[in-house]
Amino acid sequence: MKKFYTYYIENFRGLSKEVWLLSLVTFINRAGAMVIPFLSLYLVNEKGFTLPQVGWIMTSFGVGSLFGTWVGGKLTDSIGYYKVIVLSLFFGGLGFIGLQFLDTFYGICAGVFALIFVADAYRPAIFVACDAYSKPKNITRSIALIRLAINLGFSIGPLIGGIIIAKINYDSLFWIDGLTCIMASALLFVVLKPKKLQSGETKEVVVKEGVSPYKNALYLLLIAIMVFNGIMFVQYFSVVPLYYEQAHFLSEDLIGLLLFLNGFMIVVFEMPLVGWLERINISKTMATFWGIVFLALSFIVLNMSDWIGVLVIGMILMTLGEMIGSPFSNALAISMAPKGRKGSYMGLYSMSFSFSHIFGHNGGMNLVDSYGYDITWYVFFVVLVLVALLTLWLLKLLKRSRTISTY
CATH class of the missing domain: 1.20.1250.20 (MFS general substrate transporter like domains)
Known part of the structure; x- marks a missing residue:
């Protein structure tokens, strides 16, 4: 200990x-x-x-x-x-x-x-x-x-x-x-x-380098990946709790306990996990890829059994994906931002999650209403597999362009 x-x-x-x-x-x-x-x-x-x-x-x-x-x-x-x-x-x-x-x-x-x-x-x-x-x-x-x-x-x-x-x-x-x-x-x-300038010092003039995030094709590809990943991720805070109640007949306190597992794991394990991944020199893009893979697995496992334990397994897989993918995708977004434009780049990165909230909850609810939970989980799995492949393509393009030193 x-x-x-x-x-x-x-x-x-x-x-x-x-x-x-x-x-x-x-x-x-x-x-x-x-x-x-x-x-x-x-x-x-x-x-x-x-x-x-x-x-x-x-x-x-x-x-x-x-x-x-x-x-x-x-x-x-x-x-x-x-x-x-x-x-x-x-x-x-x-x-x-x-x-x-x-x-x-x-x-x-x-x-x-x-x-x-x-x-x-x-x-x-x-x-x-x-x-x-x-x-x-x-x-x-x-x-x-x-x-x-x-x-x-x-x-x-x-x-x-x-x-x-x-x-x-x-x-x-x-x-x-x-x-x-x-x-x-x-x-x-x-x-x-903010520190005051010492006598003799002049205020640094920040010169904007590079292009706007809206003209950076590689960055827009990252944002598209984040939007689709986010649309699937937000289901855990709208559609999935309904699934717990309607398909597995869990009470509110048990649903709250499952959701608490997510926060507990992040508080206890995320920093050691990120530290270990950095020590093995995983690239930011590959970490983002594995985050998406774990999220995809968290949905498909729900269709594998009626055993209540799969809900815990699914929550653990989703949390692993969040702990691996979120900090590294955030760091990747910052590293892709040129000097003087970091605010605009991170603003667009944050907007990707706003888009996810606008479209994700409604889309998930309507999909379940039309086709049921099992089909919905299969659809989410397939979409996330395609998003994971897009992430590998982004890695290939970043290596080829060499626009950033660490990708």
Whole structure:
């Protein structure tokens, strides 16, 4: 046990104090975003909206995320990641507090869009900041630490949020969400102020190199891979829980336990796994490939048996795919971004997950409704196999172009 602990801690060594601070702020932000998991329940139980209306409100959520990450990427390149992060956290906190005072359908659609637009501007900026404060050899582990903070926050946040709703009310949830975001903004503002220029120093003028991400064919191929991979991945947070209930008759507490397994594995095993993969010198693109393969296997295994244990196996396979694929694909996206354009590149990378949310949940639900779960899992498996082959093609093209040193 002591040997495992020593090995585990070793994977965190060498990361800058700024990355640790960004991780702490990210944890506070994600743990504080307790409204999100309960938003649908709030809209139905407290506001009395119908399910179709809730669907449109959640579409507003996805569209807000899409445009927020795009604008966040642009602003990161123009005014810097520091200002984007601080302003996103502060105004996002005000947005959470204000959302509870909206009552009409169109008002809440607009409010949710505006809130997520501001809140998700944070996403490309935090990864550009992570790149700025990391040595090149540590960037993947730094991203993994940020992801650990996100997952730890998402694991603790809903637990605390459920207690707050049960013991107090929904309104207090909005206040706590908003205040924690504002607190994270203040912490970052106080502790991580940009360094002032010393006498005689001149401000570095950032010259944009390379082409726009929208004109980079190889990067657009990576984004297409991420969109299709993301569409399949989000099924684990919409269609798959329904499958647990309707096909295997699991109760909500057991479904919650299966979903908790995902966060628990990431918190405990992702950093050691990423550290080991870096030590064996796996390429970022090949790690992305194996992440997609494990996700594909997590769906096909569901059709192999009616034994309830396959659900656990499927969750473990999906989590392995997430732990391997996500940090390395993120690092690959950063490494493909030329100087002066990292915000725009990471904005587009973040937008790929917004597209996944917009189309993934609806597409999965309709596929199940028309053809049933078994056919749906086969379709997802085939699509992911094709996406994995696209990833191998991307690796071949990157080697041929030699546009980046590490692929």
